[in-house]
Amino acid sequence: MVSLRFATMPPQLPWLETEDPFPAPATAWGHDDPAPGLLAAGGALDVLHLCAAYAQGTFPWYGPGQPILWWAPDPRMVLPVSEFRLHRSLRKTLQTFRTQDHCEIRVDHAFKEVITACASKEREGQAGTWIVPEMVEAYTRLHAAGHAHSVETWIHGELAGGLYCVALGRAVFGESMFAHATDASKIALSALVALCRHHGVSMIDCQQNTGHLAFLGGREIARTEFLAHVERARNEPPLTWAFDPVYWNALLPTLAPKA
Template structure:
Protein backbone atom coordinates (compact mmCIF):
# COMPACT_ATOMS: atom_id res chain seq x y z
CA UNK A 1 0.00 0.00 0.00
CA UNK A 2 2.95 2.27 -0.69
CA UNK A 3 0.84 4.69 -2.76
CA UNK A 4 -1.93 4.98 -0.19
CA UNK A 5 -2.04 8.25 1.76
CA UNK A 6 -1.62 7.97 5.54
CA UNK A 7 -3.72 10.71 7.11
CA UNK A 8 -2.86 12.70 10.21
CA UNK A 9 -5.40 14.53 12.33
CA UNK A 10 -5.63 17.56 10.03
CA UNK A 11 -4.78 16.07 6.63
CA UNK A 12 -7.39 16.34 3.85
CA UNK A 13 -8.66 13.21 2.15
CA UNK A 14 -7.62 12.57 -1.43
CA UNK A 15 -10.66 13.42 -3.55
CA UNK A 16 -11.87 10.19 -5.22
CA UNK A 17 -13.09 12.23 -8.21
CA UNK A 18 -9.51 13.05 -9.17
CA UNK A 19 -7.59 10.39 -7.22
CA UNK A 20 -9.21 7.07 -8.05
CA UNK A 21 -7.60 3.89 -6.69
CA UNK A 22 -4.15 5.19 -5.73
CA UNK A 23 -3.02 1.55 -5.38
CA UNK A 24 -4.59 -0.62 -8.12
CA UNK A 25 -3.81 -3.74 -6.11
CA UNK A 26 -6.36 -2.58 -3.51
CA UNK A 27 -9.20 -1.12 -5.61
CA UNK A 28 -11.39 1.35 -3.79
CA UNK A 29 -8.98 2.00 -0.91
CA UNK A 30 -8.45 5.77 -0.80
CA UNK A 31 -6.55 6.43 2.43
CA UNK A 32 -5.49 5.00 5.79
CA UNK A 33 -5.31 6.59 9.24
CA UNK A 34 -4.20 5.47 12.67
CA UNK A 35 -7.59 6.34 14.13
CA UNK A 36 -10.78 8.26 13.30
CA UNK A 37 -9.91 11.83 14.17
CA UNK A 38 -12.49 14.45 15.24
CA UNK A 39 -14.43 15.76 12.25
CA UNK A 40 -12.88 13.24 9.90
CA UNK A 41 -15.96 11.06 9.46
CA UNK A 42 -18.16 13.97 8.37
CA UNK A 43 -15.54 15.12 5.85
CA UNK A 44 -15.22 11.61 4.47
CA UNK A 45 -18.94 11.13 3.83
CA UNK A 46 -19.18 14.41 1.97
CA UNK A 47 -16.51 13.09 -0.41
CA UNK A 48 -18.19 9.72 -0.84
CA UNK A 49 -15.67 7.93 1.40
CA UNK A 50 -16.47 5.59 4.29
CA UNK A 51 -14.45 3.59 6.85
CA UNK A 52 -14.45 -0.20 6.82
CA UNK A 53 -11.90 -2.13 8.84
CA UNK A 54 -11.57 -4.64 11.67
CA UNK A 55 -10.17 -4.54 15.18
CA UNK A 56 -6.37 -4.44 15.22
CA UNK A 57 -6.25 -2.81 11.77
CA UNK A 58 -5.60 0.83 10.94
CA UNK A 59 -8.68 2.74 9.76
CA UNK A 60 -9.19 1.93 6.08
CA UNK A 61 -11.09 4.54 4.04
CA UNK A 62 -12.93 3.35 0.91
CA UNK A 63 -14.62 4.69 -2.22
CA UNK A 64 -15.40 1.55 -4.24
CA UNK A 65 -16.17 1.22 -7.92
CA UNK A 66 -18.89 0.25 -8.64
CA UNK A 67 -20.96 1.63 -5.74
CA UNK A 68 -24.02 -0.23 -4.48
CA UNK A 69 -27.04 2.06 -4.14
CA UNK A 70 -30.75 1.67 -3.54
CA UNK A 71 -32.80 4.14 -5.57
CA UNK A 72 -35.71 4.72 -3.24
CA UNK A 73 -38.33 4.52 -6.00
CA UNK A 74 -36.95 1.07 -6.88
CA UNK A 75 -37.33 -0.52 -3.45
CA UNK A 76 -38.84 -3.97 -4.01
CA UNK A 77 -41.71 -4.41 -1.61
CA UNK A 78 -42.57 -8.01 -2.45
CA UNK A 79 -46.02 -9.40 -1.71
CA UNK A 80 -44.70 -11.29 1.31
CA UNK A 81 -43.30 -8.06 2.77
CA UNK A 82 -46.56 -6.23 2.07
CA UNK A 83 -48.34 -8.93 4.07
CA UNK A 84 -45.84 -8.47 6.91
CA UNK A 85 -46.36 -4.68 6.78
CA UNK A 86 -50.14 -5.08 7.03
CA UNK A 87 -49.75 -7.32 10.07
CA UNK A 88 -47.24 -4.89 11.58
CA UNK A 89 -49.61 -1.95 11.15
CA UNK A 90 -52.44 -3.86 12.79
CA UNK A 91 -50.37 -5.00 15.79
CA UNK A 92 -50.62 -2.38 18.55
CA UNK A 93 -47.58 -3.89 20.29
CA UNK A 94 -45.29 -3.09 17.36
CA UNK A 95 -43.93 0.33 16.49
CA UNK A 96 -41.16 2.23 14.74
CA UNK A 97 -39.15 4.81 16.64
CA UNK A 98 -36.69 7.16 14.94
CA UNK A 99 -33.63 8.31 16.92
CA UNK A 100 -35.06 6.96 20.18
CA UNK A 101 -31.94 5.06 21.29
CA UNK A 102 -29.23 5.40 18.66
CA UNK A 103 -26.57 3.64 20.74
CA UNK A 104 -28.70 0.53 21.26
CA UNK A 105 -29.36 0.18 17.53
CA UNK A 106 -25.67 0.52 16.68
CA UNK A 107 -24.68 -2.00 19.37
CA UNK A 108 -27.30 -4.43 18.04
CA UNK A 109 -25.91 -4.07 14.51
CA UNK A 110 -22.41 -4.67 15.84
CA UNK A 111 -23.32 -7.90 17.61
CA UNK A 112 -25.70 -9.35 15.00
CA UNK A 113 -24.64 -12.59 13.37
CA UNK A 114 -24.95 -12.54 9.58
CA UNK A 115 -24.00 -14.71 6.64
CA UNK A 116 -22.30 -12.13 4.45
CA UNK A 117 -20.12 -10.49 7.12
CA UNK A 118 -19.17 -11.06 10.74
CA UNK A 119 -20.08 -7.59 11.98
CA UNK A 120 -16.65 -7.02 13.54
CA UNK A 121 -16.10 -3.85 11.49
CA UNK A 122 -18.39 -1.97 13.92
CA UNK A 123 -15.66 -1.43 16.48
CA UNK A 124 -15.92 0.65 19.65
CA UNK A 125 -14.18 3.44 17.76
CA UNK A 126 -16.79 3.23 14.99
CA UNK A 127 -19.61 3.34 17.56
CA UNK A 128 -18.14 6.44 19.19
CA UNK A 129 -17.57 8.21 15.85
CA UNK A 130 -21.11 7.59 14.57
CA UNK A 131 -22.58 8.57 17.94
CA UNK A 132 -20.84 11.93 17.52
CA UNK A 133 -22.41 12.26 14.06
CA UNK A 134 -25.77 11.43 15.65
CA UNK A 135 -25.28 14.20 18.20
CA UNK A 136 -24.67 16.57 15.27
CA UNK A 137 -27.95 15.36 13.61
CA UNK A 138 -26.07 13.63 10.78
CA UNK A 139 -26.67 10.02 11.87
CA UNK A 140 -30.05 8.46 12.58
CA UNK A 141 -31.49 5.21 13.86
CA UNK A 142 -34.73 3.48 12.94
CA UNK A 143 -35.76 1.03 15.64
CA UNK A 144 -38.44 -1.64 15.23
CA UNK A 145 -39.99 -2.42 18.60
CA UNK A 146 -42.37 -5.01 20.01
CA UNK A 147 -43.73 -4.34 23.50
CA UNK A 148 -40.97 -1.74 23.82
CA UNK A 149 -38.23 -4.30 23.06
CA UNK A 150 -35.85 -3.86 20.13
CA UNK A 151 -36.46 -6.54 17.50
CA UNK A 152 -34.75 -4.95 14.50
CA UNK A 153 -33.55 -1.74 12.97
CA UNK A 154 -30.88 0.15 11.11
CA UNK A 155 -28.74 3.26 11.31
CA UNK A 156 -27.74 5.66 8.57
CA UNK A 157 -25.88 8.90 7.85
CA UNK A 158 -27.40 11.95 6.15
CA UNK A 159 -25.91 15.06 4.54
CA UNK A 160 -28.00 17.31 2.34
CA UNK A 161 -30.43 15.05 0.50
CA UNK A 162 -28.01 12.11 0.52
CA UNK A 163 -28.60 9.17 2.85
CA UNK A 164 -25.95 6.55 3.49
CA UNK A 165 -27.17 3.22 4.85
CA UNK A 166 -24.75 1.73 7.35
CA UNK A 167 -25.97 -1.47 8.95
CA UNK A 168 -29.15 -3.25 9.95
CA UNK A 169 -30.14 -6.21 12.08
CA UNK A 170 -33.11 -8.48 12.81
CA UNK A 171 -34.14 -10.44 15.87
CA UNK A 172 -37.43 -11.36 14.23
CA UNK A 173 -38.11 -12.35 10.63
CA UNK A 174 -38.25 -9.29 8.34
CA UNK A 175 -37.70 -6.77 11.16
CA UNK A 176 -34.77 -5.15 9.31
CA UNK A 177 -36.82 -5.11 6.09
CA UNK A 178 -39.55 -3.22 7.95
CA UNK A 179 -36.96 -0.63 9.02
CA UNK A 180 -35.58 -0.32 5.49
CA UNK A 181 -39.07 -0.07 3.98
CA UNK A 182 -39.86 2.75 6.41
CA UNK A 183 -36.62 4.56 5.53
CA UNK A 184 -37.21 4.17 1.78
CA UNK A 185 -40.79 5.45 2.10
CA UNK A 186 -39.64 8.49 4.09
CA UNK A 187 -36.81 9.19 1.63
CA UNK A 188 -39.11 8.85 -1.36
CA UNK A 189 -41.61 11.26 0.16
CA UNK A 190 -38.83 13.80 0.83
CA UNK A 191 -37.22 13.61 -2.63
CA UNK A 192 -34.18 11.66 -1.43
CA UNK A 193 -33.44 9.74 -4.61
CA UNK A 194 -30.97 7.14 -3.43
CA UNK A 195 -29.56 5.45 -0.37
CA UNK A 196 -25.89 4.52 -0.50
CA UNK A 197 -25.44 0.83 0.35
CA UNK A 198 -21.64 0.88 -0.13
CA UNK A 199 -21.04 -2.77 -0.97
CA UNK A 200 -22.99 -5.35 -2.91
CA UNK A 201 -24.82 -8.17 -1.13
CA UNK A 202 -27.46 -10.61 -2.37
CA UNK A 203 -29.83 -9.42 0.37
CA UNK A 204 -29.67 -5.80 -0.78
CA UNK A 205 -30.01 -6.84 -4.43
CA UNK A 206 -33.21 -8.72 -3.59
CA UNK A 207 -34.64 -5.47 -2.20
CA UNK A 208 -33.88 -3.44 -5.32
CA UNK A 209 -30.33 -2.18 -4.76
CA UNK A 210 -27.96 -2.20 -7.72
CA UNK A 211 -24.37 -1.13 -8.47
CA UNK A 212 -23.64 2.10 -10.31
CA UNK A 213 -20.35 3.55 -11.50
CA UNK A 214 -18.38 5.46 -8.89
CA UNK A 215 -18.31 8.59 -11.08
CA UNK A 216 -22.11 8.52 -11.33
CA UNK A 217 -22.41 8.14 -7.56
CA UNK A 218 -19.98 10.97 -6.83
CA UNK A 219 -21.73 13.29 -9.30
CA UNK A 220 -25.08 12.58 -7.63
CA UNK A 221 -23.53 13.12 -4.20
CA UNK A 222 -22.22 16.58 -5.07
CA UNK A 223 -25.68 17.63 -6.26
CA UNK A 224 -27.42 16.12 -3.24
CA UNK A 225 -25.09 17.86 -0.78
CA UNK A 226 -26.25 21.24 -2.09
CA UNK A 227 -29.90 20.49 -1.39
CA UNK A 228 -31.45 21.59 1.87
CA UNK A 229 -33.09 18.35 2.96
CA UNK A 230 -30.75 18.06 5.95
CA UNK A 231 -33.19 20.34 7.76
CA UNK A 232 -36.00 17.81 7.30
CA UNK A 233 -37.27 16.55 10.62
CA UNK A 234 -36.29 12.91 11.06
CA UNK A 235 -39.51 11.97 12.83
CA UNK A 236 -41.96 9.38 11.58
CA UNK A 237 -43.77 6.33 12.89
CA UNK A 238 -45.02 3.06 11.43
CA UNK A 239 -47.78 4.81 9.45
CA UNK A 240 -45.08 5.72 6.90
CA UNK A 241 -45.22 2.06 5.81
CA UNK A 242 -48.64 2.62 4.19
CA UNK A 243 -46.65 4.16 1.33
CA UNK A 244 -46.02 0.61 0.06
CA UNK A 245 -49.59 -0.68 0.29
Protein backbone atom coordinates in the same frame (compact mmCIF):
# COMPACT_ATOMS: atom_id res chain seq x y z
CA MET B 1 -14.05 -7.71 9.00
CA VAL B 2 -11.66 -6.22 6.44
CA SER B 3 -8.90 -8.57 5.31
CA LEU B 4 -5.78 -7.10 3.70
CA ARG B 5 -3.34 -9.77 2.58
CA PHE B 6 -1.18 -9.02 -0.41
CA ALA B 7 0.55 -11.58 -2.64
CA THR B 8 2.56 -8.78 -4.25
CA MET B 9 3.68 -5.33 -3.18
CA PRO B 10 0.55 -3.12 -3.24
CA PRO B 11 0.54 0.40 -4.67
CA GLN B 12 1.42 3.19 -2.29
CA LEU B 13 -1.46 4.09 0.02
CA PRO B 14 -1.71 7.63 1.38
CA TRP B 15 -1.32 7.88 5.15
CA LEU B 16 -3.40 10.68 6.66
CA GLU B 17 -2.36 12.77 9.61
CA THR B 18 -5.26 14.32 11.49
CA GLU B 19 -4.84 17.66 9.70
CA ASP B 20 -4.60 16.17 6.19
CA PRO B 21 -7.47 16.45 3.69
CA PHE B 22 -8.83 13.31 2.06
CA PRO B 23 -7.43 12.35 -1.33
CA ALA B 24 -9.78 12.60 -4.29
CA PRO B 25 -12.01 9.50 -4.60
CA ALA B 26 -10.74 8.96 -8.15
CA THR B 27 -7.32 8.09 -6.69
CA ALA B 28 -8.66 5.03 -4.81
CA TRP B 29 -7.18 1.66 -5.71
CA GLY B 30 -8.66 0.23 -8.89
CA HIS B 31 -9.93 -3.18 -9.95
CA ASP B 32 -6.44 -4.52 -10.62
CA ASP B 33 -5.17 -3.55 -7.17
CA PRO B 34 -5.31 -5.82 -4.09
CA ALA B 35 -8.20 -3.96 -2.40
CA PRO B 36 -10.32 -2.10 -4.99
CA GLY B 37 -11.81 1.09 -3.61
CA LEU B 38 -9.26 1.58 -0.82
CA LEU B 39 -8.43 5.29 -0.70
CA ALA B 40 -6.28 6.03 2.36
CA ALA B 41 -5.36 5.00 5.89
CA GLY B 42 -4.99 6.93 9.12
CA GLY B 43 -6.73 10.17 9.98
CA ALA B 44 -9.38 10.41 12.67
CA LEU B 45 -13.00 9.52 13.37
CA ASP B 46 -14.14 12.83 14.82
CA VAL B 47 -17.30 14.52 13.55
CA LEU B 48 -15.49 16.91 11.21
CA HIS B 49 -13.48 14.13 9.54
CA LEU B 50 -16.50 11.87 9.15
CA CYS B 51 -18.61 14.65 7.64
CA ALA B 52 -15.78 15.56 5.26
CA ALA B 53 -15.43 11.92 4.23
CA TYR B 54 -19.12 11.36 3.53
CA ALA B 55 -19.34 14.68 1.69
CA GLN B 56 -17.00 13.19 -0.90
CA GLY B 57 -18.52 9.70 -0.89
CA THR B 58 -15.86 8.13 1.34
CA PHE B 59 -16.46 5.92 4.38
CA PRO B 60 -14.35 4.15 7.03
CA TRP B 61 -14.22 0.35 7.15
CA TYR B 62 -11.60 -1.63 9.03
CA GLY B 63 -11.20 -4.43 11.53
CA PRO B 64 -9.73 -4.85 15.01
CA GLY B 65 -6.00 -4.17 15.13
CA GLN B 66 -6.00 -2.27 11.81
CA PRO B 67 -5.56 1.46 11.24
CA ILE B 68 -8.56 3.44 10.05
CA LEU B 69 -9.10 2.55 6.39
CA TRP B 70 -11.06 4.84 4.07
CA TRP B 71 -12.92 3.56 1.01
CA ALA B 72 -14.47 5.04 -2.14
CA PRO B 73 -15.45 2.02 -4.28
CA ASP B 74 -16.29 2.10 -7.96
CA PRO B 75 -18.95 1.10 -8.80
CA ARG B 76 -21.09 2.07 -5.82
CA MET B 77 -24.06 0.06 -4.58
CA VAL B 78 -27.16 2.20 -4.07
CA LEU B 79 -30.86 1.63 -3.48
CA PRO B 80 -32.97 3.97 -5.63
CA VAL B 81 -36.04 4.40 -3.45
CA SER B 82 -38.38 4.32 -6.46
CA GLU B 83 -37.00 0.87 -7.34
CA PHE B 84 -37.39 -0.69 -3.89
CA ARG B 85 -38.80 -4.19 -4.39
CA LEU B 86 -41.59 -4.92 -1.99
CA HIS B 87 -41.86 -8.67 -2.48
CA ARG B 88 -45.07 -10.46 -1.55
CA SER B 89 -43.85 -11.84 1.77
CA LEU B 90 -42.47 -8.48 2.90
CA ARG B 91 -45.62 -6.69 1.78
CA LYS B 92 -47.68 -9.08 3.90
CA THR B 93 -45.35 -8.52 6.86
CA LEU B 94 -45.67 -4.74 6.55
CA GLN B 95 -49.44 -4.92 6.24
CA THR B 96 -49.61 -6.89 9.47
CA PHE B 97 -47.06 -4.68 11.23
CA ARG B 98 -48.85 -1.50 10.24
CA THR B 99 -52.19 -2.58 11.65
CA GLN B 100 -50.96 -3.88 15.02
CA ASP B 101 -51.12 -1.52 17.99
CA HIS B 102 -48.08 -3.16 19.59
CA CYS B 103 -45.90 -2.50 16.52
CA GLU B 104 -44.30 0.84 15.73
CA ILE B 105 -41.41 2.55 13.99
CA ARG B 106 -39.29 4.90 16.05
CA VAL B 107 -36.52 7.16 14.81
CA ASP B 108 -33.47 8.12 16.89
CA HIS B 109 -35.03 6.67 20.03
CA ALA B 110 -32.26 4.16 20.80
CA PHE B 111 -29.32 4.95 18.52
CA LYS B 112 -26.62 3.55 20.81
CA GLU B 113 -28.55 0.31 21.26
CA VAL B 114 -29.00 -0.03 17.50
CA ILE B 115 -25.35 0.44 16.57
CA THR B 116 -24.26 -1.81 19.43
CA ALA B 117 -26.61 -4.54 18.19
CA CYS B 118 -25.27 -4.10 14.64
CA ALA B 119 -21.72 -4.47 15.97
CA SER B 120 -22.52 -7.69 17.81
CA LYS B 121 -24.38 -9.34 14.93
CA GLU B 122 -22.70 -12.43 13.49
CA ARG B 123 -22.37 -12.18 9.72
CA GLU B 124 -21.82 -15.00 7.28
CA GLY B 125 -18.27 -15.15 5.98
CA GLN B 126 -16.88 -12.76 8.61
CA ALA B 127 -14.79 -13.80 11.58
CA GLY B 128 -15.35 -10.50 13.38
CA THR B 129 -16.99 -7.11 13.10
CA TRP B 130 -15.94 -3.96 11.30
CA ILE B 131 -17.99 -1.92 13.78
CA VAL B 132 -15.18 -1.80 16.32
CA PRO B 133 -15.66 0.05 19.64
CA GLU B 134 -14.01 3.19 18.22
CA MET B 135 -16.58 3.20 15.41
CA VAL B 136 -19.46 2.82 17.86
CA GLU B 137 -18.26 5.82 19.83
CA ALA B 138 -17.52 7.86 16.69
CA TYR B 139 -20.95 7.33 15.16
CA THR B 140 -22.62 7.95 18.51
CA ARG B 141 -20.90 11.35 18.52
CA LEU B 142 -22.00 11.84 14.91
CA HIS B 143 -25.55 11.07 16.02
CA ALA B 144 -25.30 13.64 18.81
CA ALA B 145 -24.20 16.17 16.18
CA GLY B 146 -27.32 15.41 14.11
CA HIS B 147 -25.65 13.57 11.23
CA ALA B 148 -26.31 9.91 12.11
CA HIS B 149 -29.75 8.40 12.66
CA SER B 150 -31.41 5.15 13.62
CA VAL B 151 -34.66 3.73 12.26
CA GLU B 152 -36.04 1.19 14.70
CA THR B 153 -38.62 -1.59 14.69
CA TRP B 154 -40.38 -1.89 18.04
CA ILE B 155 -42.70 -4.79 18.95
CA HIS B 156 -44.45 -5.05 22.31
CA GLY B 157 -42.27 -2.22 23.60
CA GLU B 158 -39.04 -4.04 22.74
CA LEU B 159 -36.41 -3.12 20.16
CA ALA B 160 -36.77 -5.93 17.62
CA GLY B 161 -34.51 -4.65 14.86
CA GLY B 162 -33.27 -1.57 13.10
CA LEU B 163 -30.60 0.19 11.13
CA TYR B 164 -28.42 3.25 11.35
CA CYS B 165 -27.37 5.64 8.63
CA VAL B 166 -25.55 8.90 8.01
CA ALA B 167 -27.26 11.92 6.47
CA LEU B 168 -25.86 15.14 5.06
CA GLY B 169 -28.69 17.28 3.76
CA ARG B 170 -30.67 14.79 1.67
CA ALA B 171 -27.75 12.51 0.97
CA VAL B 172 -28.46 9.34 2.96
CA PHE B 173 -25.79 6.69 3.53
CA GLY B 174 -26.92 3.33 4.89
CA GLU B 175 -24.51 1.69 7.31
CA SER B 176 -25.72 -1.51 8.98
CA MET B 177 -28.83 -3.40 10.10
CA PHE B 178 -29.72 -6.00 12.70
CA ALA B 179 -32.75 -8.08 13.66
CA HIS B 180 -33.74 -9.83 16.86
CA ALA B 181 -37.06 -10.88 15.29
CA THR B 182 -37.91 -12.20 11.84
CA ASP B 183 -37.94 -9.44 9.18
CA ALA B 184 -37.42 -6.69 11.78
CA SER B 185 -34.46 -5.22 9.87
CA LYS B 186 -36.41 -5.36 6.59
CA ILE B 187 -39.27 -3.50 8.25
CA ALA B 188 -36.84 -0.79 9.37
CA LEU B 189 -35.36 -0.55 5.87
CA SER B 190 -38.86 -0.30 4.39
CA ALA B 191 -39.62 2.51 6.83
CA LEU B 192 -36.43 4.33 5.78
CA VAL B 193 -37.43 3.96 2.12
CA ALA B 194 -40.91 5.34 2.91
CA LEU B 195 -39.38 8.24 4.87
CA CYS B 196 -37.01 9.02 1.99
CA ARG B 197 -39.79 8.89 -0.57
CA HIS B 198 -41.84 11.31 1.50
CA HIS B 199 -38.96 13.79 1.67
CA GLY B 200 -37.88 13.47 -1.95
CA VAL B 201 -34.65 11.55 -1.34
CA SER B 202 -33.85 9.68 -4.55
CA MET B 203 -31.42 7.02 -3.33
CA ILE B 204 -29.83 5.44 -0.29
CA ASP B 205 -26.14 4.59 -0.39
CA CYS B 206 -25.45 0.91 0.33
CA GLN B 207 -21.66 1.14 -0.12
CA GLN B 208 -20.99 -2.39 -1.41
CA ASN B 209 -22.88 -4.99 -3.39
CA THR B 210 -24.64 -7.81 -1.58
CA GLY B 211 -27.19 -10.30 -2.85
CA HIS B 212 -29.63 -9.26 -0.14
CA LEU B 213 -29.61 -5.62 -1.24
CA ALA B 214 -29.84 -6.55 -4.91
CA PHE B 215 -32.90 -8.68 -4.10
CA LEU B 216 -34.54 -5.59 -2.60
CA GLY B 217 -33.76 -3.37 -5.60
CA GLY B 218 -30.21 -2.21 -4.99
CA ARG B 219 -27.92 -1.78 -7.98
CA GLU B 220 -24.47 -0.51 -8.81
CA ILE B 221 -23.79 2.88 -10.38
CA ALA B 222 -20.55 4.51 -11.45
CA ARG B 223 -18.65 6.37 -8.75
CA THR B 224 -18.81 9.57 -10.79
CA GLU B 225 -22.61 9.34 -10.90
CA PHE B 226 -22.77 8.64 -7.19
CA LEU B 227 -20.50 11.56 -6.32
CA ALA B 228 -22.58 13.91 -8.47
CA HIS B 229 -25.66 12.78 -6.55
CA VAL B 230 -23.94 13.35 -3.19
CA GLU B 231 -22.81 16.83 -4.20
CA ARG B 232 -26.37 17.81 -5.12
CA ALA B 233 -28.18 16.09 -2.28
CA ARG B 234 -25.92 17.15 0.59
CA ASN B 235 -26.61 20.81 -0.21
CA GLU B 236 -30.39 20.35 -0.04
CA PRO B 237 -32.41 21.00 3.14
CA PRO B 238 -32.12 18.08 5.58
CA LEU B 239 -34.89 15.59 6.22
CA THR B 240 -37.09 15.76 9.27
CA TRP B 241 -35.99 12.59 11.05
CA ALA B 242 -39.32 11.39 12.41
CA PHE B 243 -41.65 8.69 11.12
CA ASP B 244 -45.36 9.31 10.62
CA PRO B 245 -47.41 6.14 9.95
CA VAL B 246 -48.92 7.92 6.96
CA TYR B 247 -45.54 7.44 5.26
CA TRP B 248 -46.46 3.78 4.80
CA ASN B 249 -48.81 4.99 2.06
CA ALA B 250 -45.75 5.40 -0.16
CA LEU B 251 -45.28 1.63 -0.05
CA LEU B 252 -48.78 0.36 0.78
CA PRO B 253 -51.10 2.90 -0.85
CA THR B 254 -54.16 0.65 -0.83
CA LEU B 255 -54.02 -0.17 2.87
CA ALA B 256 -56.00 1.96 5.31
CA PRO B 257 -53.93 2.97 8.36
CA LYS B 258 -54.84 1.70 11.80
CA ALA B 259 -57.19 3.88 13.79
